[in-house]
Amino acid sequence: MEVMLQSGSTKAPKGTLLRTHEFTDPRGEHSCLVLELVGKSDDLATVEQECINVVRQGIVDADGAAEARLDGVLKELNGLLKAFIVAGAVEDAHMLVAILTADGQLHVSHAGRAEAYLIRRGTASQITEYTPGKPSPTFVHISSGTLEPRDAVVFCTQRLLRALTPAQLAQHIARDDRAVDGVVRALDGEGEHAAIAVLRTEGVQVTMPMRAARPTRRSREQGLRALLAPVLSAIENVVRSAAGALAHPRWFGTAREAAGTFVADLSHPQRRRRAHLFLLAGSLSALLLVWTTVHVFTLSQRSKTQAELEKLVGQISDQIQAADSRRLIGDVVAANEILSQAEEQAKTVMDSENGTFRTEALDLLDSIRAKYAEVNNIIRVTSPTVLVNVASRSADIVARGLVSVGDGEFTIFDRQDTYRVLQNSVDTPVRLSDEELIVDGAAFPQSRLASQVFLLTGNDVVEVIDGQRKQMKTEDPAGWMTGQDVEAYLKNIYVLSAEKKQIFKYERLTDRYTAPLPYNVSGDLTDALDMxxxxxxxxxxxxxxxxxxxxxxxxxxxxxxxxxxxxxxVTKIAKAPGGNLYFLDPTHKRIIVVSENGDTGDAAYVRQYVLEGEQVGNLVDLSVDGEGTRLYVLDEKRLYVIDLVTR
Structure with missing residues (x-):
C-alpha cells in the first residue's frame, strides 16, 4: 500500500513544542508520533527525544503483533510523562501515536485533547475516543480499523471540530499537497495552536508479469469500423449499380429474364449445383448486409449516448461549482436546488445501460453529498459518546423520556420507573406507580423547590422531592387536566393538551397546585406534539x-x-436559556439547530447533527445544558452526549 505522510504545525507559543515524527521499517509498516508539549523550554527537547526513543525501540525495533507493540509503548509513555510532570519539566501533553501495518490495519491512541479523524469518500468522522471533562495527558484507548485506498487520516493535537465543520475538514484534506496548510490557516484564524499530520493511502501495489494490453471499447470499435470499411464500400457500389439499373426502361424485362433463367437452372441436372451456390451466396450476402446495417446503427447510437453522458458529467461538475458560489453569497435555498438537480443527473449517469462514466458519476455523487453537507452545515457524529447505558440496570428497559435536573444530573423514565443519572452512573430504578403509567416529566430548574414533577395516566401528578414521591392535588374539583407534555417554569407547571388545543397553567402552592388557567389565547394548537x-x-x-x-x-x-x-x-423540541432551539428527528437520527433573534423574533436554520453508528437506537428525547455547549440525546437504552459547535 502506498503511504504518504504530510505534517506541519501552527505557530507555537512560548513554552510549547509542536512536532511530528515518522518511522518506517523493513516490514512495510509506517508509524508516527505527533506531539504537543507544554513546559519549561529548556527541558522540552529532552522530553521529545525520550518519547522518540520509546516509540522507535518499542514499535520499530521490537517484534510481535502491531497492537501489542503499541500497547507496550503506551504504557512506557504514560510512565515517562508522569515522571516528567511530577518533576515539573512538563505541565501538559497532547500526543498521538499511530502504526499502519503493511496490510492496511491502523492502530492509533491519543493523550490529552489530541484527536484523529478519518476522511473517506468526502466524509470526515472522528475515530479516537472522546474524553469528557478536562483532558488527561494519559494514553487510555486504542482505536483500530482497516484503511481503504484513497483514505486519509488526520492527526492533530487540537480538537479540530472546534474550528472546522466535518465538511470543511474533508474539503481541506481533498486538496492533497495543500491539505495541511489549509488546516493550519484555519487553526491560526481561530487563535489555536497544534501539530498536524495527514496520512494518505493511495492503493495496493501488486507486482504482476507483463502481458499484452487489453483493447479498450473505443479501440475495438475503431478496429471494427476499419474492418467493415471495404464491405461498406462494396455494398455502396452494388447499391449504386442497382439504382442505375432500376432507372433503365429495360430493367423489368431483364429482371424477368434473369429470374426465369435462375428457376430453370435449379431443375437442370448440369447447372443445378451452380444455382444452389448462387442461392447460398445470395442468402449470406443478405444476412451480412442486415448485420452490418444493424451494427453500424448500434455503434452510431452508442456513440451518441456516450457523447450525451459525457456532456451530462460536465454539466454536473458545473452545477457543483454553481452551488458553491450560491453558498458563498448566502443563497442556501438556491444552492440546495442546484445540488438536487445535480444528484438526479448523476443518478441518471449511474443507471445508463452501457455503464459509461459510472466511476466518474460515483465520484460526483460523493462530491455532491459533501457539498450538500457543507452548504447545510451537517455534522456527522460517528459513534457518539455514551454517557450512560441504562440497560446495565434494566436490560429490558424502553426509555420514554429525559428530565434534566441540572449540574450533570438527569432522570430517565420508562412507562413506570424512573432512573436517576448522576455524571456517568445510573441508580437503581424507582417505581412511581403500580397502577398508572408515566406520560411525561419535568423539573423545577434552579428553584428552591428542587423537585421533579411527573404527569401520569388517570389524571394524576406525582412529585419527587429528595428521592421521596408525593401525590399532588389541585384545587380544581374535576382533578388534573389530561395532556401529553408537562413543563416546569418558575413556580408553575404547564400541561399541553392537543385534544383541547390548550395549555393549562398550574401555580404551585405550599403543598398543592391551584386550579388550571387556560394559557393559550390565539394560537392554533391542533396536532401539537411537544413544547x-x-x-x-x-x-x-x-x-x-x-x-x-x-x-x-x-x-x-x-x-x-x-x-x-x-x-x-421532528417529534421533540428543546431550548437553551436565551439560546438556540433544538429539534429531534428520530426518523433520520438527527438534531436540527435553529437560532432565534430575541429582539426581532426572526429564526434561522443553523446546522444539524446526524448520529451514526450501529449502537444508536430509536431516539426518544433530548436536552441541552444551560450554557448551550452540550447536547444530550436519549434512545431507548442509552444517553449520549455531544459537544456543540458554539460559533
Missing part, C-alpha cells in the same frame, strides 16, 4: 411547524434558510 419554555412558549406541531406564544398570544415565527422538508419528521 419548551424560555420566557416564550414554543409548541411543536406535526409536520414541523412551531407556534410561539407570549402571554398566550401567538407571535410571528418563521424559520428561514432551512433545507426543504428538514423538519417534517
Amino acid at each position: 419548551t419554555i424560555d420566557v416564550n412558549i414554543y409548541v411543536l406541531k406535526q409536520g414541523g411547524s412551531v407556534v410561539k406564544l407570549f402571554r398566550g398570544e401567538a407571535q410571528p415565527f418563521v424559520i428561514s434558510r432551512a433545507p426543504e422538508h428538514v423538519l417534517d419528521s
Whole structure:
C-alpha cells in the first residue's frame, strides 16, 4: 500500500513544542508520533527525544503483533510523562501515536485533547475516543480499523471540530499537497495552536508479469469500423449499380429474364449445383448486409449516448461549482436546488445501460453529498459518546423520556420507573406507580423547590422531592387536566393538551397546585406534539411547524434558510436559556439547530447533527445544558452526549 505522510504545525507559543515524527521499517509498516508539549523550554527537547526513543525501540525495533507493540509503548509513555510532570519539566501533553501495518490495519491512541479523524469518500468522522471533562495527558484507548485506498487520516493535537465543520475538514484534506496548510490557516484564524499530520493511502501495489494490453471499447470499435470499411464500400457500389439499373426502361424485362433463367437452372441436372451456390451466396450476402446495417446503427447510437453522458458529467461538475458560489453569497435555498438537480443527473449517469462514466458519476455523487453537507452545515457524529447505558440496570428497559435536573444530573423514565443519572452512573430504578403509567416529566430548574414533577395516566401528578414521591392535588374539583407534555417554569407547571388545543397553567402552592388557567389565547394548537419554555412558549406541531406564544398570544415565527422538508419528521423540541432551539428527528437520527433573534423574533436554520453508528437506537428525547455547549440525546437504552459547535 502506498503511504504518504504530510505534517506541519501552527505557530507555537512560548513554552510549547509542536512536532511530528515518522518511522518506517523493513516490514512495510509506517508509524508516527505527533506531539504537543507544554513546559519549561529548556527541558522540552529532552522530553521529545525520550518519547522518540520509546516509540522507535518499542514499535520499530521490537517484534510481535502491531497492537501489542503499541500497547507496550503506551504504557512506557504514560510512565515517562508522569515522571516528567511530577518533576515539573512538563505541565501538559497532547500526543498521538499511530502504526499502519503493511496490510492496511491502523492502530492509533491519543493523550490529552489530541484527536484523529478519518476522511473517506468526502466524509470526515472522528475515530479516537472522546474524553469528557478536562483532558488527561494519559494514553487510555486504542482505536483500530482497516484503511481503504484513497483514505486519509488526520492527526492533530487540537480538537479540530472546534474550528472546522466535518465538511470543511474533508474539503481541506481533498486538496492533497495543500491539505495541511489549509488546516493550519484555519487553526491560526481561530487563535489555536497544534501539530498536524495527514496520512494518505493511495492503493495496493501488486507486482504482476507483463502481458499484452487489453483493447479498450473505443479501440475495438475503431478496429471494427476499419474492418467493415471495404464491405461498406462494396455494398455502396452494388447499391449504386442497382439504382442505375432500376432507372433503365429495360430493367423489368431483364429482371424477368434473369429470374426465369435462375428457376430453370435449379431443375437442370448440369447447372443445378451452380444455382444452389448462387442461392447460398445470395442468402449470406443478405444476412451480412442486415448485420452490418444493424451494427453500424448500434455503434452510431452508442456513440451518441456516450457523447450525451459525457456532456451530462460536465454539466454536473458545473452545477457543483454553481452551488458553491450560491453558498458563498448566502443563497442556501438556491444552492440546495442546484445540488438536487445535480444528484438526479448523476443518478441518471449511474443507471445508463452501457455503464459509461459510472466511476466518474460515483465520484460526483460523493462530491455532491459533501457539498450538500457543507452548504447545510451537517455534522456527522460517528459513534457518539455514551454517557450512560441504562440497560446495565434494566436490560429490558424502553426509555420514554429525559428530565434534566441540572449540574450533570438527569432522570430517565420508562412507562413506570424512573432512573436517576448522576455524571456517568445510573441508580437503581424507582417505581412511581403500580397502577398508572408515566406520560411525561419535568423539573423545577434552579428553584428552591428542587423537585421533579411527573404527569401520569388517570389524571394524576406525582412529585419527587429528595428521592421521596408525593401525590399532588389541585384545587380544581374535576382533578388534573389530561395532556401529553408537562413543563416546569418558575413556580408553575404547564400541561399541553392537543385534544383541547390548550395549555393549562398550574401555580404551585405550599403543598398543592391551584386550579388550571387556560394559557393559550390565539394560537392554533391542533396536532401539537411537544413544547419548551424560555420566557416564550414554543409548541411543536406535526409536520414541523412551531407556534410561539407570549402571554398566550401567538407571535410571528418563521424559520428561514432551512433545507426543504428538514423538519417534517421532528417529534421533540428543546431550548437553551436565551439560546438556540433544538429539534429531534428520530426518523433520520438527527438534531436540527435553529437560532432565534430575541429582539426581532426572526429564526434561522443553523446546522444539524446526524448520529451514526450501529449502537444508536430509536431516539426518544433530548436536552441541552444551560450554557448551550452540550447536547444530550436519549434512545431507548442509552444517553449520549455531544459537544456543540458554539460559533
